[in-house]
Amino acid sequence: MKLLEERILKDGVLKDGGILKVDSFLNHQMDIGLLQEIGKEFRRLFPENITRILTIEASGIGIATIAAQYFDNIPVVFAKKSMSKNLDGDLLTSKVISYTKGLEFDIFVEKKFLSPDDNILIIDDFLANGQALNGLIDLVNGSGANLIGCGIVIEKGFQDGGQIIRDKGVHLESLAIVEDPKDGKLCFRKQ
Amino acid sequence: MKLLEERILKDGVLKDGGILKVDSFLNHQMDIGLLQEIGKEFRRLFPENITRILTIEASGIGIATIAAQYFDNIPVVFAKKSMSKNLDGDLLTSKVISYTKGLEFDIFVEKKFLSPDDNILIIDDFLANGQALNGLIDLVNGSGANLIGCGIVIEKGFQDGGQIIRDKGVHLESLAIVEDPKDGKLCFRKQ
Numbered sequence: 144m145k146l147l148e149e150r151i152l153k154d155g156v157l158k159d160g161g162i163l164k165v166d167s168f169l170n171h172q173m174d175i176g177l178l179q180e181i182g183k184e185f186r187r188l189f190p191e192n193i194t195r196i197l198t199i200e201a202s203g204i205g206i207a208t209i210a211a212q213y214f215d216n217i218p219v220v221f222a223k224k225s226m227s228k229n230l231d232g233d234l235l236t237s238k239v240i241s242y243t244k245g246l247e248f249d250i251f252v253e254k255k256f257l258s259p260d261d262n263i264l265i266i267d268d269f270l271a272n273g274q275a276l277n278g279l280i281d282l283v284n285g286s287g288a289n290l291i292g293c294g295i296v297i298e299k300g301f302q303d304g305g306q307i308i309r310d311k312g313v314h315l316e317s318l319a320i321v322e323d324p325k326d327g328k329l330c331f332r333k334q
Numbered sequence: 335m336k337l338l339e340e341r342i343l344k345d346g347v348l349k350d351g352g353i354l355k356v357d358s359f360l361n362h363q364m365d366i367g368l369l370q371e372i373g374k375e376f377r378r379l380f381p382e383n384i385t386r387i388l389t390i391e392a393s394g395i396g397i398a399t400i401a402a403q404y405f406d407n408i409p410v411v412f413a414k415k416s417m418s419k420n421l422d423g424d425l426l427t428s429k430v431i432s433y434t435k436g437l438e439f440d441i442f443v444e445k446k447f448l449s450p451d452d453n454i455l456i457i458d459d460f461l462a463n464g465q466a467l468n469g470l471i472d473l474v475n476g477s478g479a480n481l482i483g484c485g486i487v488i489e490k491g492f493q494d495g496g497q498i499i500r501d502k503g504v505h506l507e508s509l510a511i512v513e514d515p516k517d518g519k520l521c522f523r524k525q
Contacts, residue, residue, distance in 0.1 A: 158422070171414070171421075172447045173399060175407040200392035205410065208364060208396035209403075216366040219396065223362070227435050230362075231349070244418050256363045 144184050144318040147296070148331050150177060157324050161299065169296060170202035170268050175209065181318060182210035185266065185294040188316045193217060193264045193291055197257065197283060199250060199275055200224055202268040206296060210266055220256045222282060224248055237281035239274045250278050257286035270295040270317060273304025280313065297321060300332050335375050335509040338487070339522050341368060348515050352490065360487060361393035361459050366400065372509060373401035376457065376485040379507045384408060384455045384482055388448065388474060390441060390466055391415055393459040397487060401457055411448065413441045413473060428472035430465045441469050448477035461486040461508060464495025471504065488512060491523045 156164040168174040193214055198207035199222040207219045223230065224239075225248070233254040240247045257263065265279045276293055283290045290313065298305050298317030301324075308315045320332035347355040359365040384405055389398035390413040398410045414421065415430075416439070424445040431438045448454065456470045467484060474481045481504065489496050489508030492515075499506045511523035 164422075166444065167447075171444060172409050172411045173402075174409060175399060175402045178399065179403075179407075201395060201412065201414070204392060204395040205399040205412075208366060208369065208399055211364075211366045212370075212400075216370075218363050218365060220363045221392065221396075223392070225435065227432075231355075241418075244416065253357065253362060256358075 144181070146177070146180055147319045150174075151297070151319055151321070151331075152329060155329065157327055157329060161301065161324065163297070163299070163321060163324075163329075165297065169206075173205045178206055178209040179212075181206060181296060182213045184318055185210050185264070185316070186213040189264050189292055189294060189314075191291050192262055194261045195220060195257065195288075196264050196266055197222065197252070197279055198266045199279060203266060206268055207266040210294070214264070218256075220252060222250045222252045222279060224250055226251070235282045235285045237278040237285070239278040241274065242272060250275075250282070252282050254286065257283060257288045259287035261286070261288035262291050263288050264291050265293040266295075267293075268296045270298040270304045270308070270315075271302040273302075273307045276304060276308055280308070280311075292316065294318075335372070337368070337371055338510045341365075342488070342510055342512070342522075343520060346520065348518055348520060352492065352515065354488070354490070354512060354515075354520075356488065360397075364396045369397055369400040370403075372397060372487060373404045375509055376401050376455070376507070377404035380455055380483055380485060380505075382482050383453055385452045386411060386448065386479075387455050387457055388413065388443070388470055389457045390470060394457060397459055398457040401485070405455070409447075411443060413443045413470060415439055415441055417442070426473045426476045428469040428476070430469040431463075432465065433463060441466075441473070443473050445477065448474060448479045450478035452477070452479035453482050454479050455482050456484040457486075458484075459487045461489040461495045461499070461506075462493040464493075464498045467495060467499055471499070471502075483507065485509075
Protein backbone atom coordinates (compact mmCIF):
# COMPACT_ATOMS: atom_id res chain seq x y z
CA MET A 144 0.00 0.00 0.00
CA LYS A 145 1.86 2.99 -1.37
CA LEU A 146 0.35 5.62 0.95
CA LEU A 147 1.39 3.55 3.98
CA GLU A 148 4.92 2.87 2.71
CA GLU A 149 5.39 6.59 2.05
CA ARG A 150 4.19 7.37 5.55
CA ILE A 151 6.54 4.83 7.11
CA LEU A 152 9.46 6.37 5.17
CA LYS A 153 8.41 9.87 6.23
CA ASP A 154 7.54 9.32 9.91
CA GLY A 155 8.79 5.85 10.89
CA VAL A 156 11.89 5.74 13.06
CA LEU A 157 14.28 2.82 12.92
CA LYS A 158 15.84 1.92 16.28
CA ASP A 159 18.53 -0.51 17.34
CA GLY A 160 17.53 -4.17 17.29
CA GLY A 161 15.28 -3.86 14.23
CA ILE A 162 12.58 -1.96 16.13
CA LEU A 163 10.52 0.26 13.85
CA LYS A 164 8.70 3.05 15.68
CA VAL A 165 5.51 4.18 13.98
CA ASP A 166 4.04 5.66 17.12
CA SER A 167 3.32 9.07 15.60
CA PHE A 168 0.63 7.67 13.27
CA LEU A 169 -0.21 4.05 14.11
CA ASN A 170 0.23 2.73 17.62
CA HIS A 171 0.45 5.52 20.18
CA GLN A 172 -0.90 8.47 18.24
CA MET A 173 -3.26 7.41 15.45
CA ASP A 174 -3.84 9.21 12.15
CA ILE A 175 -7.54 8.62 11.55
CA GLY A 176 -7.45 9.48 7.83
CA LEU A 177 -4.69 6.92 7.33
CA LEU A 178 -6.64 4.31 9.32
CA GLN A 179 -9.61 4.91 7.00
CA GLU A 180 -7.45 4.21 3.93
CA ILE A 181 -6.08 1.10 5.66
CA GLY A 182 -9.63 -0.05 6.37
CA LYS A 183 -10.66 0.40 2.71
CA GLU A 184 -7.60 -1.56 1.58
CA PHE A 185 -8.44 -4.46 3.92
CA ARG A 186 -11.96 -4.50 2.44
CA ARG A 187 -10.49 -4.65 -1.07
CA LEU A 188 -8.18 -7.52 -0.09
CA PHE A 189 -10.88 -9.46 1.78
CA PRO A 190 -14.09 -9.15 -0.27
CA GLU A 191 -15.56 -12.28 1.36
CA ASN A 192 -18.64 -12.38 3.55
CA ILE A 193 -17.00 -11.58 6.89
CA THR A 194 -19.18 -11.51 10.00
CA ARG A 195 -16.75 -10.43 12.72
CA ILE A 196 -13.34 -8.85 13.07
CA LEU A 197 -11.01 -10.13 15.80
CA THR A 198 -8.08 -8.08 17.05
CA ILE A 199 -6.01 -7.78 20.21
CA GLU A 200 -5.53 -4.95 22.66
CA ALA A 201 -4.25 -2.37 22.47
CA SER A 202 -2.91 -1.06 19.14
CA GLY A 203 -5.08 -3.32 17.00
CA ILE A 204 -8.32 -1.86 18.33
CA GLY A 205 -8.27 1.50 16.57
CA ILE A 206 -7.31 -0.08 13.25
CA ALA A 207 -9.99 -2.77 13.53
CA THR A 208 -12.83 -0.44 14.57
CA ILE A 209 -12.17 2.00 11.73
CA ALA A 210 -11.81 -0.92 9.27
CA ALA A 211 -15.11 -2.47 10.39
CA GLN A 212 -16.92 0.51 8.89
CA TYR A 213 -15.92 -0.72 5.42
CA PHE A 214 -17.27 -4.20 6.28
CA ASP A 215 -20.86 -3.02 6.83
CA ASN A 216 -20.18 -2.17 10.48
CA ILE A 217 -19.70 -5.77 11.57
CA PRO A 218 -18.80 -6.21 15.27
CA VAL A 219 -15.19 -6.01 16.40
CA VAL A 220 -14.01 -8.28 19.22
CA PHE A 221 -10.69 -7.67 20.89
CA ALA A 222 -8.73 -10.32 22.77
CA LYS A 223 -7.61 -9.22 26.23
CA LYS A 224 -4.15 -9.60 27.69
CA SER A 225 -5.06 -9.68 31.36
CA MET A 226 -7.83 -11.06 33.53
CA SER A 227 -10.29 -8.72 35.20
CA LYS A 228 -13.46 -9.08 37.23
CA ASN A 229 -15.33 -8.30 34.01
CA LEU A 230 -14.20 -11.55 32.38
CA ASP A 231 -16.43 -14.21 33.86
CA GLY A 232 -17.96 -16.22 31.04
CA ASP A 233 -16.56 -19.25 29.24
CA LEU A 234 -13.19 -18.19 27.91
CA LEU A 235 -11.07 -19.16 24.95
CA THR A 236 -7.39 -18.73 25.82
CA SER A 237 -3.98 -18.95 24.18
CA LYS A 238 -0.39 -18.17 25.19
CA VAL A 239 1.70 -15.39 23.62
CA ILE A 240 5.32 -14.31 24.10
CA SER A 241 5.99 -10.59 23.68
CA TYR A 242 9.55 -9.80 22.66
CA THR A 243 9.11 -6.01 22.99
CA LYS A 244 7.82 -6.43 26.56
CA GLY A 245 10.00 -9.42 27.38
CA LEU A 246 7.31 -11.64 28.92
CA GLU A 247 4.85 -14.45 28.30
CA PHE A 248 1.16 -13.89 28.84
CA ASP A 249 -2.24 -15.41 28.20
CA ILE A 250 -4.79 -13.87 25.87
CA PHE A 251 -8.51 -14.30 26.37
CA VAL A 252 -11.73 -13.89 24.51
CA GLU A 253 -15.18 -14.76 25.80
CA LYS A 254 -16.45 -17.78 23.91
CA LYS A 255 -19.84 -16.23 23.19
CA PHE A 256 -18.26 -13.63 20.90
CA LEU A 257 -16.87 -16.14 18.39
CA SER A 258 -19.41 -18.61 17.11
CA PRO A 259 -19.00 -21.58 14.75
CA ASP A 260 -21.21 -19.68 12.28
CA ASP A 261 -18.75 -16.79 12.08
CA ASN A 262 -16.44 -15.86 9.22
CA ILE A 263 -13.57 -14.12 10.97
CA LEU A 264 -11.04 -11.59 9.73
CA ILE A 265 -8.14 -11.02 12.15
CA ILE A 266 -6.62 -7.54 12.07
CA ASP A 267 -3.49 -6.32 13.87
CA ASP A 268 -0.93 -3.55 13.55
CA PHE A 269 2.34 -5.53 13.48
CA LEU A 270 3.55 -8.96 12.49
CA ALA A 271 7.10 -9.88 13.47
CA ASN A 272 7.63 -13.32 14.99
CA GLY A 273 3.93 -14.12 14.67
CA GLN A 274 3.31 -14.79 18.36
CA ALA A 275 0.25 -12.58 18.76
CA LEU A 276 -1.20 -13.59 15.42
CA ASN A 277 -0.71 -17.28 16.17
CA GLY A 278 -2.51 -16.75 19.46
CA LEU A 279 -5.43 -15.08 17.72
CA ILE A 280 -5.63 -17.87 15.13
CA ASP A 281 -5.67 -20.34 18.04
CA LEU A 282 -8.65 -18.51 19.55
CA VAL A 283 -10.54 -18.65 16.25
CA ASN A 284 -9.75 -22.36 15.82
CA GLY A 285 -10.84 -23.01 19.38
CA SER A 286 -14.19 -21.37 18.71
CA GLY A 287 -14.96 -23.45 15.64
CA ALA A 288 -15.40 -20.29 13.57
CA ASN A 289 -14.16 -20.04 9.99
CA LEU A 290 -10.97 -18.01 9.59
CA ILE A 291 -11.16 -16.01 6.36
CA GLY A 292 -7.74 -14.42 6.76
CA CYS A 293 -5.43 -12.02 8.56
CA GLY A 294 -4.88 -8.37 7.70
CA ILE A 295 -1.70 -6.83 9.06
CA VAL A 296 -0.64 -3.22 8.68
CA ILE A 297 3.16 -3.70 8.90
CA GLU A 298 4.98 -7.00 8.57
CA LYS A 299 8.66 -7.32 9.39
CA GLY A 300 9.73 -9.43 6.42
CA PHE A 301 13.04 -10.23 8.10
CA GLN A 302 11.40 -12.05 11.01
CA ASP A 303 9.76 -15.40 10.50
CA GLY A 304 6.15 -14.79 11.57
CA GLY A 305 4.84 -14.13 8.06
CA GLN A 306 6.39 -17.31 6.70
CA ILE A 307 5.06 -19.41 9.59
CA ILE A 308 1.51 -18.12 9.15
CA ARG A 309 1.55 -18.45 5.34
CA ASP A 310 2.92 -22.00 5.64
CA LYS A 311 -0.20 -22.88 7.62
CA GLY A 312 -2.25 -22.02 4.55
CA VAL A 313 -3.72 -18.89 6.16
CA HIS A 314 -4.61 -16.04 3.78
CA LEU A 315 -2.34 -13.33 5.17
CA GLU A 316 -2.17 -9.83 3.71
CA SER A 317 0.32 -7.27 5.02
CA LEU A 318 -0.12 -3.74 3.70
CA ALA A 319 3.61 -3.03 3.99
CA ILE A 320 6.39 -5.60 4.37
CA VAL A 321 9.59 -4.08 5.70
CA GLU A 322 12.80 -5.78 4.61
CA ASP A 323 15.88 -6.16 6.81
CA PRO A 324 17.06 -2.59 7.38
CA LYS A 325 20.72 -3.05 6.51
CA ASP A 326 22.79 0.13 6.82
CA GLY A 327 19.84 1.57 8.77
CA LYS A 328 17.80 2.09 5.58
CA LEU A 329 14.16 1.10 5.25
CA CYS A 330 12.92 -0.67 2.14
CA PHE A 331 9.81 -2.66 1.33
CA ARG A 332 9.15 -6.01 -0.29
CA LYS A 333 7.48 -5.67 -3.70
CA GLN A 334 3.98 -7.18 -3.58
CA MET B 335 -28.32 9.54 25.29
CA LYS B 336 -31.47 7.55 24.79
CA LEU B 337 -30.12 5.02 22.28
CA LEU B 338 -27.30 4.16 24.69
CA GLU B 339 -29.57 3.87 27.74
CA GLU B 340 -31.87 1.56 25.80
CA ARG B 341 -28.92 -0.56 24.76
CA ILE B 342 -27.63 -0.79 28.33
CA LEU B 343 -31.09 -1.90 29.49
CA LYS B 344 -31.29 -4.47 26.69
CA ASP B 345 -27.77 -5.94 26.76
CA GLY B 346 -26.07 -4.73 29.93
CA VAL B 347 -25.66 -7.28 32.71
CA LEU B 348 -25.56 -6.24 36.33
CA LYS B 349 -23.19 -8.32 38.47
CA ASP B 350 -22.49 -8.47 42.19
CA GLY B 351 -20.54 -5.55 43.59
CA GLY B 352 -22.09 -2.94 41.29
CA ILE B 353 -20.23 -4.23 38.22
CA LEU B 354 -22.08 -3.47 35.00
CA LYS B 355 -21.05 -5.68 32.09
CA VAL B 356 -21.46 -4.06 28.69
CA ASP B 357 -18.98 -6.32 26.99
CA SER B 358 -21.32 -7.38 24.21
CA PHE B 359 -21.38 -3.91 22.65
CA LEU B 360 -18.81 -1.59 24.27
CA ASN B 361 -15.66 -3.02 25.81
CA HIS B 362 -14.94 -6.51 24.57
CA GLN B 363 -17.13 -6.78 21.52
CA MET B 364 -17.86 -3.36 19.98
CA ASP B 365 -20.97 -2.34 18.07
CA ILE B 366 -19.57 0.00 15.43
CA GLY B 367 -22.91 1.63 14.57
CA LEU B 368 -23.42 2.47 18.24
CA LEU B 369 -19.88 3.86 18.49
CA GLN B 370 -20.67 6.12 15.51
CA GLU B 371 -23.74 7.51 17.30
CA ILE B 372 -21.65 7.99 20.45
CA GLY B 373 -19.05 9.86 18.41
CA LYS B 374 -21.69 12.18 16.93
CA GLU B 375 -23.08 12.89 20.38
CA PHE B 376 -19.61 13.80 21.73
CA ARG B 377 -19.21 16.22 18.82
CA ARG B 378 -22.58 17.81 19.67
CA LEU B 379 -21.58 18.16 23.33
CA PHE B 380 -18.10 19.51 22.57
CA PRO B 381 -18.43 21.92 19.63
CA GLU B 382 -15.17 23.65 20.55
CA ASN B 383 -12.04 23.72 18.41
CA ILE B 384 -10.47 20.47 19.60
CA THR B 385 -7.07 19.48 18.18
CA ARG B 386 -6.46 16.08 19.76
CA ILE B 387 -8.36 13.34 21.54
CA LEU B 388 -6.66 11.57 24.46
CA THR B 389 -7.85 8.18 25.68
CA ILE B 390 -6.37 5.18 27.50
CA GLU B 391 -5.85 1.59 26.45
CA ALA B 392 -7.67 -0.59 25.86
CA SER B 393 -11.45 -0.02 25.77
CA GLY B 394 -11.21 3.72 25.18
CA ILE B 395 -9.38 3.32 21.89
CA GLY B 396 -12.23 2.09 19.69
CA ILE B 397 -14.59 4.74 21.04
CA ALA B 398 -12.06 7.54 20.58
CA THR B 399 -11.00 6.55 17.05
CA ILE B 400 -14.57 6.34 15.77
CA ALA B 401 -15.43 9.63 17.54
CA ALA B 402 -12.43 11.42 16.01
CA GLN B 403 -14.08 11.09 12.60
CA TYR B 404 -16.73 13.58 13.75
CA PHE B 405 -13.99 15.98 14.87
CA ASP B 406 -12.47 16.39 11.39
CA ASN B 407 -10.25 13.31 11.81
CA ILE B 408 -8.05 14.89 14.49
CA PRO B 409 -5.34 12.58 15.87
CA VAL B 410 -6.12 10.21 18.75
CA VAL B 411 -3.44 9.54 21.36
CA PHE B 412 -3.83 6.70 23.82
CA ALA B 413 -2.07 6.52 27.16
CA LYS B 414 -0.30 3.23 27.77
CA LYS B 415 -0.49 1.11 30.90
CA SER B 416 2.84 -0.64 30.65
CA MET B 417 6.35 0.18 29.53
CA SER B 418 7.78 -1.35 26.38
CA LYS B 419 10.91 -0.97 24.30
CA ASN B 420 8.86 1.24 22.01
CA LEU B 421 8.46 3.93 24.69
CA ASP B 422 11.74 5.77 24.67
CA GLY B 423 11.03 9.48 24.35
CA ASP B 424 10.30 12.01 27.08
CA LEU B 425 7.31 10.65 28.97
CA LEU B 426 4.44 12.18 30.88
CA THR B 427 3.34 9.79 33.62
CA SER B 428 0.64 9.45 36.27
CA LYS B 429 -0.47 6.81 38.77
CA VAL B 430 -3.80 4.98 38.56
CA ILE B 431 -5.46 2.41 40.83
CA SER B 432 -7.67 -0.13 39.06
CA TYR B 433 -10.38 -1.57 41.29
CA THR B 434 -11.54 -4.13 38.69
CA LYS B 435 -7.98 -5.46 38.33
CA GLY B 436 -6.99 -4.88 41.96
CA LEU B 437 -3.66 -3.13 41.34
CA GLU B 438 -1.89 0.19 41.02
CA PHE B 439 -0.08 1.06 37.82
CA ASP B 440 1.56 3.92 35.97
CA ILE B 441 0.16 5.37 32.77
CA PHE B 442 2.38 6.95 30.14
CA VAL B 443 2.15 9.16 27.14
CA GLU B 444 5.05 10.45 25.07
CA LYS B 445 5.39 14.18 25.68
CA LYS B 446 5.65 15.02 21.99
CA PHE B 447 2.03 13.95 21.42
CA LEU B 448 0.51 16.57 23.75
CA SER B 449 1.68 20.10 23.10
CA PRO B 450 0.89 23.35 24.95
CA ASP B 451 -0.90 24.51 21.76
CA ASP B 452 -3.37 21.61 21.94
CA ASN B 453 -7.03 21.70 22.89
CA ILE B 454 -7.67 18.26 24.30
CA LEU B 455 -10.82 16.20 24.63
CA ILE B 456 -10.44 13.14 26.84
CA ILE B 457 -12.65 10.18 25.95
CA ASP B 458 -13.12 6.94 27.89
CA ASP B 459 -15.66 4.17 28.21
CA PHE B 460 -16.32 4.15 31.98
CA LEU B 461 -16.17 6.55 34.89
CA ALA B 462 -16.55 5.05 38.37
CA ASN B 463 -14.11 6.23 41.04
CA GLY B 464 -12.40 8.53 38.55
CA GLN B 465 -8.93 7.04 38.88
CA ALA B 466 -8.21 6.60 35.17
CA LEU B 467 -9.80 9.93 34.26
CA ASN B 468 -7.83 11.77 36.95
CA GLY B 469 -4.67 10.18 35.59
CA LEU B 470 -5.49 11.35 32.07
CA ILE B 471 -6.24 14.89 33.31
CA ASP B 472 -2.87 14.81 35.08
CA LEU B 473 -1.16 13.95 31.80
CA VAL B 474 -2.88 16.85 30.02
CA ASN B 475 -1.98 19.26 32.82
CA GLY B 476 1.61 18.03 32.77
CA SER B 477 1.83 18.76 29.05
CA GLY B 478 0.61 22.34 29.37
CA ALA B 479 -2.17 21.64 26.86
CA ASN B 480 -5.64 23.09 27.28
CA LEU B 481 -8.22 20.59 28.54
CA ILE B 482 -11.56 21.27 26.82
CA GLY B 483 -13.41 18.51 28.61
CA CYS B 484 -14.03 14.82 29.19
CA GLY B 485 -16.52 12.64 27.33
CA ILE B 486 -17.49 9.41 29.06
CA VAL B 487 -19.80 6.75 27.69
CA ILE B 488 -21.08 5.32 30.99
CA GLU B 489 -20.73 6.97 34.40
CA LYS B 490 -21.55 5.12 37.59
CA GLY B 491 -23.46 7.87 39.36
CA PHE B 492 -23.25 6.00 42.67
CA GLN B 493 -19.45 6.17 42.78
CA ASP B 494 -17.70 9.43 43.45
CA GLY B 495 -15.54 9.91 40.36
CA GLY B 496 -18.03 12.14 38.53
CA GLN B 497 -18.42 14.44 41.53
CA ILE B 498 -14.65 14.70 42.06
CA ILE B 499 -14.00 15.59 38.42
CA ARG B 500 -16.88 18.10 38.21
CA ASP B 501 -15.73 19.73 41.48
CA LYS B 502 -12.42 20.47 39.77
CA GLY B 503 -14.32 22.61 37.27
CA VAL B 504 -13.74 20.16 34.41
CA HIS B 505 -16.46 20.04 31.72
CA LEU B 506 -17.51 16.42 32.04
CA GLU B 507 -20.22 14.85 29.89
CA SER B 508 -21.38 11.28 30.47
CA LEU B 509 -23.75 9.87 27.85
CA ALA B 510 -25.45 7.63 30.41
CA ILE B 511 -25.27 7.95 34.19
CA VAL B 512 -26.27 4.75 35.96
CA GLU B 513 -27.81 5.19 39.40
CA ASP B 514 -27.26 2.80 42.31
CA PRO B 515 -28.84 -0.45 41.14
CA LYS B 516 -30.94 -1.17 44.22
CA ASP B 517 -32.94 -4.39 43.97
CA GLY B 518 -30.73 -5.28 41.00
CA LYS B 519 -32.59 -2.85 38.73
CA LEU B 520 -30.85 -0.42 36.40
CA CYS B 521 -31.98 3.18 36.15
CA PHE B 522 -30.43 6.34 34.78
CA ARG B 523 -29.98 9.87 36.10
CA LYS B 524 -32.09 12.40 34.20
CA GLN B 525 -29.81 14.84 32.33
